Amino acid sequence: MKKILIVAYIGVIAIIACTPKASPTATDAIIPLATEVSTSQETINAGQVIFTTKCTKCHKAKDKAVASQTYEELRPVLASMSKKARLSSEEVKQVSAYVFENAKK
Numbered sequence: 001m002k003k004i005l006i007v008a009y010i011g012v013i014a015i016i017a018c019t020p021k022a023s024p025t026a027t028d029a030i031i032p033l034a035t036e037v038s039t040s041q042e043t044i045n046a047g048q049v050i051f052t053t054k055c056t057k058c059h060k061a062k063d064k065a066v067a068s069q070t071y072e073e074l075r076p077v078l079a080s081m082s083k084k085a086r087l088s089s090e091e092v093k094q095v096s097a098y099v100f101e102n103a104k105k
C-alpha cells in the first residue's frame with residue numbers, strides 16, 4: 001500500500017514539474033507582433049505617456065533596456081510588464097508602439 005502511495009506521489013510531482021508554466025503563445029496573445037504593431041505617431045506618443053507614468057511605478061524608465069534589445073526580444077518582457085502595470089488592451093497597443101519605435105533595429 002505504501003509503495004502505491006509513493007509511486008502516485010512521484011507521478012503527481014512529475015506531472016506538475018512537466019507542465020509548462022507559460023505557453024509560448026501567451027506573449028503573442030497580448031503583445032502585437034512586429035508586423036502588426038501600430039506605427040502611428042499618435043499611438044506612439046500615447047505609449048510614451050504610459051511608459052513614463054505607469055511603468056515607472058516600480059522602476060525608472062527602462063530606456064536603455066529597450067534601446068539595447070530588439071522588439072522581438074522585448075515582447076515577452078512587455079507581456080509580463082503589461083500585466084504588472086495592469087494595462088488595458090488599448091494601453092498595451094500604445095506602449096508596444098512606443099517600445100517598437102525605440103527598440104534596437
Ligand code: HEC
Nearest residue numbers: 051054055056057058059062065066077081082084085095
Ligand atoms: C509591478 C512592478 C512593475 C511594473 C508596473 C513594471 N515593471 Fe518592468 N520590471 C519590474 C521588475 C521587478 C523588473 C526586473 C528588475 C529591474 O530591472 O528593475 C523589471 C524589468 C523591466 C525591464 C528590463 C528587462 C530586461 O530585459 O532587462 C523592462 C524593459 C521593463 N521592466 C519594462 C517595463 C514596462 C514597459 C512597463 C510598463 C508597461 C513596466 N516595466 C512596468 C517591475 C515592474
